[in-house]
Amino acid sequence: MTLANETFEGAQELQPRKGMKAQELLREIGSVLRMSEAEAADLSSRERPEDETMVINMGPQHPSTHGVLRLMLELDGETVLRTKPIIGYLHTGMEKTGEDLTYLQGPTNVTRMDYASPLHNELVFSLATEKLLGIDEDIPPRAQWIRMLMTELNRISSHVLFLATNGMDIGAVGMMLYGWREREETLRFFEKVTGLRMNHNYIRPGGVAADLPDGWRDDVLRLLDALPRRLHEFDLLMTGQPIWRERLQGVGVITPQEAIALSATGPLLRSTGVPWDLRREIPYLYFDQVDFDVVIGTYGDSFDRYAIRLNEMRESIRIVHQIIDKLPEGDYRIQDKKVTPPPRARIDESMEALIHHFKIFTEGFKVPAGEVYVAVESPRGELGCYIVSDGSSRPYRMHIRGPSFVHLQALPHMMRGGFLADGVAVISSVDPIMGEADR
């Protein structure tokens, strides 16, 4: 009789995953509230004895719900039993709108989805369009490196925004101010390059809208010089602080199996210890040519997710330094007459160039029929774009797979059994952007 046999625990032992149903795998399946809004409203207005659980509503207007997320919660005293996220308050039908816009107008539309990292949205849409066109191999290297530079800076600004809102949700209001200040520095650079602080419409099918302006290198270096110091300050302000740790450690724990079963990606998946980063695993652009580490956590709790984002910014700084060194000279957009409008100067002297310019911006370019799915690593996780083309100049179907939308269904599992006040920390650590969840 071996030791293993003696310690056999019968039904409690973990069976192989094969053949098991998902309900059995997810022990906490009872954490999802299955109740319509009308039923809940009826229930919450009813008189009840004191020992019953209570269904309450949180949001949609609540400072800690990151926009307009609404939660229906079943509480036992202060303990959360079941949760149902209710979304759709920001739904504006962007996928439907996208079917009516040409591929050149598409980035203007998708950039408004995840408004904290608009450049990633534009990037994924442009990459999908280029793959459909079959020109994804021909994009000039300079354009690709500029895209990398901009999206990595955008990752920093998005994570800084996370630190700010996370800080405010937990009670470190000072962090709110510092976070917004740092984000503003990055947005100032974006404004210089793209003309807009947000919703840039900068990355377009075929390349980017404009080359980097004079003096961009100094601006980026100034950002990169200041940031590590600031990050160190944030580290001092929060990481070691007992209240901060108390509020985040062990709160909102999720296991790798649960995270994978719930289709979680990005920092949420990495916090459980799964080293999955699309930049490393399925590289796009030139991420296989830069050196960086994938930051992972151990416990899958809110503190790990905070620490991952803080350290991912340091990795992004490393990447941006390498991009500055490697950025080649050349075109910032593809010289394919079908996709790229003629240079401004040609329009003044050539009738054909004027017509060509007019055609591209009114009619757009035709994209061969087919379908494609492309994904990039946005600050929140896998951001995917699925386009079906019927050969016209507008996508027949444009679908964005937003990580915020998918991650919200992990909330009930992460909030179950915790305090309502911890729920705020959990929502914050998922970092949902409701514009992307609702689209």
Next chain:
Amino acid sequence: MMEVAGAEYPTSESRDQTTLHVPREQLADVVMDLRDEHGFNMCIDVTAVDYLAYEAPRRLPQEIDPERFEVVINLLRMRDRSRVRVRVQVPQSDPSVPSLFDVHPGTEAMEREVYDMFGITFDGHPDLSRILMPEDWIGHPLRKDYPVGKIPVQFKGIENAR
């Protein structure tokens, strides 16, 4: 052709991406087998396409009869970083497919979105209700016969809404 769950299913390629075409009756079994035997351990995305107004020829394998709706499932195999797309034809007369909730619980919200936007029901889904549109909304916005811009504004509790 690709062998899954003891049967051969036709595949097609678009831009170097593989698509598996599965009859809807076998969908849950196929996805379960892809998860357990083929290692596609994560369901990244569930969406649908309404082919009502599609003008280009539908490029489907010969064995597959085109229908109006198509449910598209994106699966990811983390082991070797590969993806496969599963496409299911769904007829207009009976727009329903088996739910994948038992195989991948992460499809819960995505299936609700497809139901909300296309009116395709998922048999076995624990809570199939509207997710993005209001609960009392009429129609399914991403269908191709849903008009753009000419819909009356719908508000709860207003009698003669425009």
